[in-house]
Amino acid sequence: MGKRLTKFIFLTFILAIVLKGPVSLAAIDLKTATAIDQEIEKNRAEIIKIRRFLHMNPELGNREYETSKLVANKLAALGLEVKTGVAKTGVVGLLTGALPGPTVAIRADMDALPIAEENDFPYKSLNPGVMQACGHDFHTSIALGTATVLSSLKDKIRGKIKFIFQPAEEGPPPGEEGGAELMIREGVLIDPPVRAIFGLHVWPDLKIGQVGYASGYSMASSDSFTLTIKGKSAHGARPQEGIDAIVIAAEIISNLQNIRSRLVDPTESLVISIGKIQGGVRSNIIAETVILEGTVRTLNAGVREAIPGLIENLAQGICQSYGATFTLDYERQLPPVYNHPEFLNAVLPWLAESLGEDNLIEVKPQMVAEDFAFYAEKIPAFYFFLGVKSPRQMIAPPLHSPNFNPDERAIPVGIRAMCHLVLNALEQQASLKTASETPPVN
Numbered sequence: 001m002g003k004r005l006t007k008f009i010f011l012t013f014i015l016a017i018v019l020k021g022p023v024s025l026a027a028i029d030l031k032t033a034t035a036i037d038q039e040i041e042k043n044r045a046e047i048i049k050i051r052r053f054l055h056m057n058p059e060l061g062n063r064e065y066e067t068s069k070l071v072a073n074k075l076a077a078l079g080l081e082v083k084t085g086v087a088k089t090g091v092v093g094l095l096t097g098a099l100p101g102p103t104v105a106i107r108a109d110m111d112a113l114p115i116a117e118e119n120d121f122p123y124k125s126l127n128p129g130v131m132q133a134c135g136h137d138f139h140t141s142i143a144l145g146t147a148t149v150l151s152s153l154k155d156k157i158r159g160k161i162k163f164i165f166q167p168a169e170e171g172p173p174p175g176e177e178g179g180a181e182l183m184i185r186e187g188v189l190i191d192p193p194v195r196a197i198f199g200l201h202v203w204p205d206l207k208i209g210q211v212g213y214a215s216g217y218s219m220a221s222s223d224s225f226t227l228t229i230k231g232k233s234a235h236g237a238r239p240q241e242g243i244d245a246i247v248i249a250a251e252i253i254s255n256l257q258n259i260r261s262r263l264v265d266p267t268e269s270l271v272i273s274i275g276k277i278q279g280g281v282r283s284n285i286i287a288e289t290v291i292l293e294g295t296v297r298t299l300n301a302g303v304r305e306a307i308p309g310l311i312e313n314l315a316q317g318i319c320q321s322y323g324a325t326f327t328l329d330y331e332r333q334l335p336p337v338y339n340h341p342e343f344l345n346a347v348l349p350w351l352a353e354s355l356g357e358d359n360l361i362e363v364k365p366q367m368v369a370e371d372f373a374f375y376a377e378k379i380p381a382f383y384f385f386l387g388v389k390s391p392r393q394m395i396a397p398p399l400h401s402p403n404f405n406p407d408e409r410a411i412p413v414g415i416r417a418m419c420h421l422v423l424n425a426l427e428q429q430a431s432l433k434t435a436s437e438t439p440p441v442n
Helices: 002-020 030-056 065-077 136-151 179-185 245-263 301-322 341-355 373-378 410-430
Strands: 081-086 090-096 099-109 158-166 196-207 211-213 216-219 221-230 270-279 289-298 325-334 337-339 360-362 381-389
Touching (some): 030 065, 030 410, 065 158, 099 136, 099 410, 136 158, 136 196, 136 381, 158 179, 158 410, 179 373, 196 410, 221 245, 245 270, 270 301, 301 325, 337 381, 341 360, 373 381, 381 410
Parallel strands (some): 099 158, 211 360
Antiparallel strands (some): 081 090, 090 158, 216 337, 221 289, 270 289
């Protein structure tokens, strides 16, 4: 019953958009837009200072203790209602406007990666082997900047804005829970219930000022697997007396790509990558055991469902031909990020109004994954890519690179986009009378 009710609310929202026709931009008049820009410029230096502090002090998933303190203190100083300890180290800030209305949300992730930074600027990481290599310092700073700007415009806010600062987007430590899924289970989308949510990711393929978007599936699902091959040890000079797990592993790795090229519709998206191989004990001993760890990405639910069986059949055939055995541990992790097309059509004019239509770039769906997908499964959501490539750069270092260095001039662009998105969304949501304040299903 709960899921049907949530679906009804979502469809009511979509139908309302379709039936309303052109989206009104009344929430952002010239005076309000000017005030937003003035507040951004007024606070720009402070927000960049916060970003550099976060970059210098990166923390891994579920360990964002100092980051959470900083975020909570900044939100409290702005007069927001603040809740800490959500999903371990998450922070939620609630900004209440002067006018009654619904609630929309902004989500920002905070965690860093276990990467040794190779940049040499003054605010490089002070934590050895840990780096903000995915731009989460930007995401957190942009959300804080948005809270700063909008807290000064409460008289323009019709409803409430929930600022969700999420830990462990890159995944929690082994044996722990975390990230978006845990935040949702702990009620981040209720009390008050959130009617729509926005998120962004810095994107080094796009220039400063540009925003990328995809209609429908925007980012891929992400699953992982561990394939353990069990052979038989022998002297390296007498291979006929053993069952070489390394040779078997090599054959399996090569043939995994035949799943993509021969067993799946070539028009469908699929990536199968082996990222880790572990096996053998020394150079002159036939390896008894090899462990392969890999990732699977796709935009198609049917393909996602079929992959575990296809990997198992392939491994079974190869291992059996050599007399080896295997075990497959397959873990479903993240669903794909979905931008509902009707919601996207409502959102794009708001972005065009704030950034200029020429700066909106439709991009192909990306095979990287994001746990923002869990929010998008519950309520209408829009996730976009913020350009951070300097005009001087032909090619910028990619995400998860030890040299990743997004241009800070993109931060005001992100704040402006978020301010326009949430104010317009609140105005539109307030006009929807049929979608009650019933909380989404956890």
